[in-house]
Amino acid sequence: MKILIIEDEKALCETIVTYLKKEGYLVECALNYKKADEKISFYEYDCIIVDLTLPDGNGLDIIKQLKKNDPQTGIIIITAKNSLDDKVTGLDIGADDYLTKPFDLSELNARIKSVLRRRNFSGQKEIIFNEIKVIPELTQVFVFDKELSLTRKEYDLLLFLISNKNRVISKDTIAEHLWGEDMELADSLDFIYTHIKNLRKKMLEKGGIDYVKTVYGIGYKFSNV
């Protein structure tokens, strides 16, 4: 998988690159419009992550260009400009998703996976982790081919954890993923604990293994035992 990040802030770009490389992607960075324009005309990418406000141009132009040349490429917009107009325009001209700065890397990772899945690059419509099988199109989860009945939030949580497998995800990140930015619930962290507990229980009931590890003080990690 080849991913291009177009972001003028070098530190941010590098962080994203480091994080995504661990996922096994081939990640490149373009720090300005000119560089980005060059790269997209020479190479093909599976997904590009583009900041709308670049010092020497508008990220929207890159999206237009890309839609003309490589319509298969998945596009995720990131921007500091928390403005609705850009979001609508971006999605109108064919971006797949939209993230506002500051965002969590695990959130970005989950979004990339979802975009790639929807664009069907990996050639599979299901996510498989050992005995767990998730079919996002039908929002169904199977453990040893037995269907799990999950609430919508439990399903979201499981998908988020699997998308970020082998990584530590903080409780704040999970809270924001589940309830969005509007949410500022003081006790939401307890709610996450309850959701995790229920999820574990349901998977264990179907004979699955508890892959959710509690990372002391921080959050959770979904990984092989």
Place this chain on the structure above:
Amino acid sequence: MKLLNKTTLYYIIISFIIFLAGGLVFYHTTRKIVYRQLDENLITEQQIIQEEIDHLDSVPDFSTRFGHQIEVIIYNHPFLPSIIVHDTIIDNDSLFTESRYRHLLCKANSSKGKGYEISIYQPLDDTNTLISNFVFIIFILFIALLLILISVNYVISRTAWIPFYSTLRKLMQYDLSDNTVLNFDKTSISEIKKLNSVLENMSDKIKKDYINLKEYTENISHEIQTPIAIIRNKLELLIQSENLENNQLQIIESVSQAANRLSKLNQNLMLLTRIENLQFSNIESIDIGEVIDKYLEHFDDLLDLKKLIVTKEFKNKAVVQINNVLADTLISNLLSNAIKHNVEEGKIKILLNANELMISNSGQSLHMKPQELFERFKKANTQSSSLGLGLTIVKKIADLYHFKIEYVYAENIHTLKIIFFIQE
């Protein structure tokens, strides 16, 4: 009190005092003059009578002369000559009334050495009536004058103050956050001209400062986003490290929470600024009931986990002209507030009419003034990790669309009411 009424009142009070003093002086002066005249007449009469007595050496009949009562009594002994004029009251026995008289008492001696007394009584009732009539006429004149003065003053002031009131009206309508310039009407009155120019300069200065401040906050919150993003993302990378000890993880988590808090704070402040800057100009017809249902579903797990009982009553469909993002923000803030400040196994009641939305929730009693609830960074519980901006945002949105917002607390039930003012 209006300026005009105030000046008029002063006019009346001062005129009244002056009139009272002037009236008293006038009354006494008139009385003095009239009395002097009376006394002079009495003395002249007395001289004539005295001359006649001296001349005739007998008492002529005076009853038909001079038109008033004259008494002459002759004694056999001489007097020390004297003249006294004074007021006296005589009872009229037949009519049981009293009459005031000016009484001249003259004691003199005739050429033959006999003393006699002359008493002349000038009735005063007529004179007094005359004086009171006179004073009454003056009083009427004064009242008329006063009325005319006040009404003339009122009319003149009204016209003279027109530019002032226009300036005042403009100032009252002026809103800093509007993009309007303060323009006063032209006037020929130099004081008002000066006032207007001072106000114009002042408002220009305030406006410039306001814009600078706004730009500063906007720039700060915009520029701060990228560093916060970097901090948060670097921390995320850091927690992925294999060989971290528990206490190190704890520190990272604290830093990460602080960074998250900072970024949420920043986002909310930016949202407030954007509402103020009217950046949500796109208005649609939004069914508030649908938005409520959407967020109830969104928060359903939170409601379950806190074992909250939601009763929902949509009496009429409430369709409001509002920006869809702000409608979402409004409802999600209100609902998350009702969840956040609720107690375990508490209640939430949602009542929706065509014109108003009422959300009440059980909860702890409020330890602050209800009007402070909508201020920035006011929190019921200072320990809580909430930012204290939720209701401020609700208020901002309500203000933007001229919704009325009310808060009531009674017996551990908090109720927020939003009135949309939709024309039927």
